[in-house]
Amino acid sequence: MLSSLAYLGFRSPNSDQWRTFAPDILGCMLGEDGEDGSVRVRIDDAEWRIQIHPGETDEVAYFGWAVSEEGMLPAFAERLRAAGLTVHTGDRGLAEKRSVDQLIWFEDPWAFRHEVVWGQVVEPSSFRPGRPVSGFVTGKQGLGHAVLLLPDVEAGHAFFTEVMGFRLSDKIARPDGTQSHFYHCNGRHHSLALAQVPGAVGLNHIMLQLHNIDDVGTALDLCRARGVPLRKELGRHTNDQMISFYLTTPSSFHLEYGFGALDVDDDWVPATYRRASTWGHKMTDDPAGRTPGILRRTEAVGA
Known part of the structure; x- marks a missing residue:
């Protein structure tokens, strides 16, 4: 039922740093601030895709997942309730804050908040990059991807496939x-x-995909010139074949900036790989870039 990752929300004491980081380094566009002074980041004609709210600590606030048809929201809510989850219906005020027509929300077993939405607000032909870039791969593929850290990846696999309906790549x-x-x-x-990270729950990184490899190389040069901490050097992944590097954002989590990932279809056959990268992606020696992302400890083994 889910059709894409529509948006992401964070809280951070360094939210204001995104006002220069997002356009100058990533090539994003700034949208109008949220009512709490949050920084709204645009990568296409959607009103915003990433929102950084002011906060005392760096933390994930919510994930926004889109469905393609309005009528899918009630059915998805019933699916969640059947799995024993408490489902909330967002009111008009919350929908306005998220720039969508309708939404429901719930917390998963690891206390991540997920919002399932329909009718994301777009402004046709309005995107203007913060620096010259070819543009970001979005559309039906949504924002990009997010990588969660869980104490038990098999428990996560069961929940995200059986309850939320994701398909294994x-x-x-x-x-x-x-x-x-x-x-x-x-x-x-x-x-x-x-x-999998034993005893911990969190978010390691999100990914933005560009249309041109030169945009990736330019961003890498900018990071080095401006002292933006790097997590991993340029490399190519074994599974999706993306060429990318990883940088550390002002809000602790990492961001993969890449080009050229494979697409999948209904005939896709999952495989297993022994390593993450065909070449490159060497970890840097910069301590500022070596944080694991946004992480919190948990005593539970599977949740």
């Missing part, structure tokens, strides 16, 4: 026994990925 099973799972809900190779 592939897995990376490393020689040290750690695994990452990748899931799609449209033609993008993955809109969601899960990685």
Whole structure:
């Protein structure tokens, strides 16, 4: 039922840093501030795709997942309730804040807030990049992807496939026994990925995909010139074949900035890989870029 990752929300004491970071480094456009002074980041004609709210600590506020038809929202709500989840219907005020027509929301077993929406507000032909870029891959593929950190990736697999309806794209099973799972809900190779971190829950990174490899190289040069911490050097992934690098945002989580990922279709056959990258993606030695993302400890094994 889910059709794309529509938007992401965060809270951060460094929200104002996004006013220069997003347009100058990433090539995004700034939208009008939210009513709480949040910074709204645009990557296409949607009114916003990423929203950074002022907050005392860096944390994930919500994930926004779109459905393609208005009538799917009640059916999805029933699906969630059947799984034992408490589902809330967003009022007109919340819908306005999220720039959508309708939404429902719930918390998953790891206390992440998910909002399922229909009717995202768009402003045709209004996107103007903050610096010269070819543009971002969005449309039916949505914002990009997000990678969650969970204490038990198999428990996450069961929830996100059986309850939320994601389809497995592939897995990376490393020689040290750690695994990452990748899931799609449209033609993008993955809109969601899960990685296992014992005793912890969090978000490692989000991804933005560009239309041109030169945009990626230019951003890498800008990061180096302006002292933006890098998490991983340029490289190419084994599974989706994206060429990308990873930088650390002002709000602790990382951002993968890439080009050239594979698309999937209904005939896609999942595979298992032993390593994440064909070449590159070397971890940097910069301590500022080596944080695991937004992370919180949990005593629960599977939740």
